[in-house]
Amino acid sequence: MLLLQVIVGGLLLGAIYALFSSGLTLIWGMMNFINFAHGEFVMLGMYAALLAAIWLGGGPAVFGFASLLALFVLGVIIYISLIRHVMRGPMLAQILSTFGLALLLRYTAFWLFSANVVSMPETVLSGNLNIGGILVSVPQLIAGVIAAALTIAMHLLLTRTTIGSKLLAVAEDRNAAMLMGIRPDGMQALAWGLSAGSAGIAGALMAMSYPWSPSVGETFGLTAFVVVTFGGFGSVPGAMYAGLIIGLIQALSAYYLGPIYKDVVVYALFVALLWLRPQGLMGKA
């Protein structure tokens, strides 16, 4: 029974991994650009949720939306002020830009919020649900379900709407898209907003059940790399499956080997993946 509980917990956390990783894979697939600060976006989403819960009050709907909005705006600003200027530059500039941004955001968060571990106020959501003998925490369940729904919504947005077609058109061929009357700059700014926004709301969902400090961003960023590589370059459904699998693997390695080894196993899996199947589950190399 305990094992089943561990599995359910892993899958619910995995759904959140899937959500923020789909944001990373969107940028990667669309612009062939890797965001080293994506984990920091998740971390900022957690603090945005905390501040919104304290200042605005209200439930998960309020602070979830606040995180989404705050990070969406931040994503657009970062695209316009930084990414747009380096994305076609040398590799060194591409990698340094978001790597430097990650350091800047992480240590500014340390400076603003201190290194102390914090968690959401008690009032938010609590309690456990007993489903056939398995105890599932209510905030984890809600967070996991919302995360899965949002990931699917992201996939539908990309594949079933006009905006999605425009985004994919820019990804496919920037110049051809321009000839069709699509402004690539606007679409790419939107993609950065969506990507950071997904990280922001994922952070808000995670904040409901897990305490955190500014250093969590690095771990989430690396987790997102593993999920995206596993799921395949630019594939949102791939990120969805891979997120669930990584969440499960992490929960099981924490259960069998001890909590400190959960990240070790995932990073080792990353190296193994690069050797064995770098194109991922659903990618085409």
Next chain:
Amino acid sequence: MKEATTSKIAWGWLALAAVFLVYPLVFQSAFFRDIGVLLLLAAISASAWNIVGGYAGQVSVGHGMFFGVGAYVPLMVFTHLGWPPLLGVPIAIVVVLVLSVIVGMPTFRLQGHYFSMATLAVAELIRLLVGTWDFAGAAIGLSGPAIPRGWWDLTFTSELPYYYIFLGVLATLLLVTWQVQRSRFGYYMRAVKAGERAAKSLGVPVRRTKLFALMLSAAFTSIAGSLYAIKTGFVDPESGFGILVSVQMLIIAALGGAGTLIGPLIGAIILIPLQTATNTWFGGGGSGLTYILYGGIIVLLARFEPGGLVELWNTYAPRRWRSGSHAP
């Protein structure tokens, strides 16, 4: 004309060498000598990073893994076998060569991003593992010989011997880099950096070039780590494998000018005194501000001048000086 430029560059290097040689004799206080030693160590690590990150254009953001192995192995052979730490240096080099193959072989088939991501992940993986590994002192770390049993323990009370040992290693590294960059392999590295597809079509062995560049870079980074551990007599997961170790190499090389011989040296001359100053002014809380400063500098460099100060000089300095000081 060309010969005149070459001799001007040679005179410039000789003058720089002279300054470095007399520096600790002019500034005799422990404070200034310590800065000198730190500066040389930072210049060695950044120059080592520069081989793969600058010349070959493969940006490692986890070079701390090589530095950390270089720092840990000498103290491991001392702690567990009682050997002089110096004997651990070649063993560490063998370990980092294996590590470069593990990281480089799979990722050099792919686009450059994968290499950067893998370096970050493997550096973090090793840091976590070393932090729980009792043989490596776990979270506490390892110490070197407290009292030297002989000169071969390289445990000195004065900063002076370390200064000249580090200076010798830096000179060797720069000579090796200089020789490498004007060899056929050097042309291969620049071709790979300029465009892999074009390089491949011209018959450049792209993957092998990238891997060799990484191995050479890793070996020297490991030596830098060993020098650090032997001098400090202590290493823990953070000082060996921590993110700041990787960041410092990258920022120093990029600030001065990645892919140039003089770049990492200029970066170290600017950044190390600056870092000492912020740590002194802001006390213990200074390290957090140092990171913010580093992040800001890296972002600004990427945004405005990825070529670093050398490139800035070549663009804006008066033409008369420009050609003379153009980094070889």
